[in-house]
Amino acid sequence: VLVPDPTLQLILDLVGIFVFALSGAIVAIRAGLDALGVLVLASVAGLGGGVLRDVLIGHLPPAALRDWRYLVVSLGAGILTFVTYRRVRDFRQPVRLSVTGAIQLFDAAGLGVFAVTGTVKALAAGLGPLPAALLGVLTAAGGGALRDVLAGQVPIVLQRELYALPALSGAVIVVVAQRYGFYDPALAIGAAAFVFVFRVVALRYDWHAPRVGTA
Amino acid sequence: VLVPDPTLQLILDLVGIFVFALSGAIVAIRAGLDALGVLVLASVAGLGGGVLRDVLIGHLPPAALRDWRYLVVSLGAGILTFVTYRRVRDFRQPVRLSVTGAIQLFDAAGLGVFAVTGTVKALAAGLGPLPAALLGVLTAAGGGALRDVLAGQVPIVLQRELYALPALSGAVIVVVAQRYGFYDPALAIGAAAFVFVFRVVALRYDWHAPRVGTA
Amino acid sequence: VLVPDPTLQLILDLVGIFVFALSGAIVAIRAGLDALGVLVLASVAGLGGGVLRDVLIGHLPPAALRDWRYLVVSLGAGILTFVTYRRVRDFRQPVRLSVTGAIQLFDAAGLGVFAVTGTVKALAAGLGPLPAALLGVLTAAGGGALRDVLAGQVPIVLQRELYALPALSGAVIVVVAQRYGFYDPALAIGAAAFVFVFRVVALRYDWHAPRVGTA
Numbered sequence: 001v002l003v004p005d006p007t008l009q010l011i012l013d014l015v016g017i018f019v020f021a022l023s024g025a026i027v028a029i030r031a032g033l034d035a036l037g038v039l040v041l042a043s044v045a046g047l048g049g050g051v052l053r054d055v056l057i058g059h060l061p062p063a064a065l066r067d068w069r070y071l072v073v074s075l076g077a078g079i080l081t082f083v084t085y086r087r088v089r090d091f092r093q094p095v096r097l098s099v100t101g102a103i104q105l106f107d108a109a110g111l112g113v114f115a116v117t118g119t120v121k122a123l124a125a126g127l128g129p130l131p132a133a134l135l136g137v138l139t140a141a142g143g144g145a146l147r148d149v150l151a152g153q154v155p156i157v158l159q160r161e162l163y164a165l166p167a168l169s170g171a172v173i174v175v176v177a178q179r180y181g182f183y184d185p186a187l188a189i190g191a192a193a194f195v196f197v198f199r200v201v202a203l204r205y206d207w208h209a210p211r212v213g214t215a
Numbered sequence: 216v217l218v219p220d221p222t223l224q225l226i227l228d229l230v231g232i233f234v235f236a237l238s239g240a241i242v243a244i245r246a247g248l249d250a251l252g253v254l255v256l257a258s259v260a261g262l263g264g265g266v267l268r269d270v271l272i273g274h275l276p277p278a279a280l281r282d283w284r285y286l287v288v289s290l291g292a293g294i295l296t297f298v299t300y301r302r303v304r305d306f307r308q309p310v311r312l313s314v315t316g317a318i319q320l321f322d323a324a325g326l327g328v329f330a331v332t333g334t335v336k337a338l339a340a341g342l343g344p345l346p347a348a349l350l351g352v353l354t355a356a357g358g359g360a361l362r363d364v365l366a367g368q369v370p371i372v373l374q375r376e377l378y379a380l381p382a383l384s385g386a387v388i389v390v391v392a393q394r395y396g397f398y399d400p401a402l403a404i405g406a407a408a409f410v411f412v413f414r415v416v417a418l419r420y421d422w423h424a425p426r427v428g429t430a
Numbered sequence: 431v432l433v434p435d436p437t438l439q440l441i442l443d444l445v446g447i448f449v450f451a452l453s454g455a456i457v458a459i460r461a462g463l464d465a466l467g468v469l470v471l472a473s474v475a476g477l478g479g480g481v482l483r484d485v486l487i488g489h490l491p492p493a494a495l496r497d498w499r500y501l502v503v504s505l506g507a508g509i510l511t512f513v514t515y516r517r518v519r520d521f522r523q524p525v526r527l528s529v530t531g532a533i534q535l536f537d538a539a540g541l542g543v544f545a546v547t548g549t550v551k552a553l554a555a556g557l558g559p560l561p562a563a564l565l566g567v568l569t570a571a572g573g574g575a576l577r578d579v580l581a582g583q584v585p586i587v588l589q590r591e592l593y594a595l596p597a598l599s600g601a602v603i604v605v606v607a608q609r610y611g612f613y614d615p616a617l618a619i620g621a622a623a624f625v626f627v628f629r630v631v632a633l634r635y636d637w638h639a640p641r642v643g644t645a
Binding site for chain 3: 055122135145155163
């Protein structure tokens with residue numbers, strides 16, 4: 001069984017919550033929601049995946065309810081987005097980033113971090129390699145899926161872009177590393193970064209998985 | 216730790232289930248669903264928030280599955296709505312209430328009751344003040360959000376009206392009262408009434424939280 | 431308390447997962463999703479109902495995460511559908527089956543199997559007859575509802591067809607059989623078949639429950 005480094009897990013979790021909460025807050029603002037809707041959607045996006053993970057491994061109440069920092073970070077990301085949204089958007093940026101692009105970027109960062117921490121927590125809870133990888137993907141994709149369903153959109157994970165595959169590759173890296181005894185903080189951060197880069201490159205070059213032609 | 220009065224908790228829970236189930240049944244009828252769809256959506260709206268709460272604090276199986284009265288009350292509200300819908304609608308009412316208005320009114324009543332009972336159960340389960348208030352809001356908003364998502368609508372909690380704030384204010388009243396030792400049945404009922412009035416007044420006078428202009 | 435036959439339960443569970451996963455995969459292909467979206471929606475449809483059931487009775491982690499066969503069967507159904515979709519669709523079939531018809535047929539088969547296994551697991555977990563029947567219906571309808579909500583559609587269970595009633599009738603057969611001591615493998619398979627036939631006949635002859643006219 002993998003014994004995760006609690007400090008590293010906490011930091012990664014909070015980073016993942018922060019970036020996912022940013023994505024939720026931007027989705028909320030673009031959908032015309034008010035300040036409270038922004039906070040709700042930021043929290044759902046930031047905390048949803050981890051709550052789903054904790055429920056499924058039976059760690060109840062979930063970390064998001066036991067550790068006040070989880071909620072504070074997601075609310076903080078919501079408030080920050082609400083307050084700075086127009087200023088950041090209208091700032092003359094070196095690289096012009098669309099609103100959709102910003103959502104995708106923050107979402108990709110959260111995807112990477114949660115794919116790693118979700119898999120690590122699942123392994124630490126005694127799950128086998130395949131279920132642990134699955135739970136990593138669920139943790140990574142769950143908050144964003146809840147965010148999109150609540151906002152009345154088809155979840156990114158079901159759209160025609162590589163999304164589950166980057167998350168799965170990060171989860172597999174963690175599972176293999178744990179199996180052969182070379183899981184360490186550097187590998188965790190490297191795996192999260194790999195997922196992020198994989199996802200962003202796939203978006204940039206419009207990579208996608210094959211599809212069945214229904215014509 | 217708060218030791219809640221079990222009889223009061225049960226009565227409030229059943230009242231909240233009843234009014235939320237009424238809201239679910241009306242949403243279902245307006246969406247053209249049949250008798251069984253009405254019962255399903257009444258149960259989802261009535262029981263959803265409490266089930267979510269019980270799952271998150273690890274009280275499994277949830278009260279809705281352990282206590283047959285929970286299900287009977289929500290099914291009863293569904294049947295009552297189905298049978299009397301047209302008669303009530305066509306009755307010459309002293310104050311004419313639109314269908315949307317009826318949904319909002321029942322939903323507001325459930326919001327108040329569940330914000331209180333959810334927070335009380337969370338405190339009794341040993342959660343800290345912030346998570347307990349959060350769980351109170353989740354309990355209050357969860358059933359309605361499930362109802363709306365299943366009916367293919369954006370949840371009320373994300374629309375541009377004060378919804379989460381009244382629920383949160385009720386939860387905070389309970390947390391503060393428990394902290395300073397003056398929580399009692401009268402306060403519980405008063406806090407639920409306060410949430411209800413706050414929500415209805417906010418609807419009536421079209422109060423809303425600020426929004427980021429995206430123009 | 432009902433002591434279920436573990437082999438029969440496993441076989442029925444895997445059959446239910448397989449057919450629900452087929453329905454999820456077809457919904458995904460028809461919605462234009464790529465190979466990974468097909469696998470995700472197949473898994474959600476195949477595993478969703480059972481995970482919901484296990485969470486609610488507190489069997490955590492859920493069977494879908496403890497037993498690798500659950501995931502393998504749902505992924506296998508997704509891959510099979512993806513690879514053979516066009517060939518099967520274009521094959522000159524003795525009885526021409528529309529895509530919607532295929533979804534409904536696989537969904538009906540899963541509905542029957544899960545109504546039975548869900549109720550059996552709930553009784554084995556010590557739940558009373560009414561909650562056990564409710565959990566059977568939830569298990570049967572849950573995966574399909576998640577599938578439809580994620581794909582941006584109103585769930586079948588809320589559409590104007592008999593859906594919850596066949597599932598409920600299967601659950602009631604199991605509850606009654608257990609109560610009077612004649613539950614056995616043959617009855618379990620018979621009850622699942624009854625639900626399937628009931629649902630298919632209701633579709634074929636356009637049976638439906640009464641509805642409130644809102645005109």
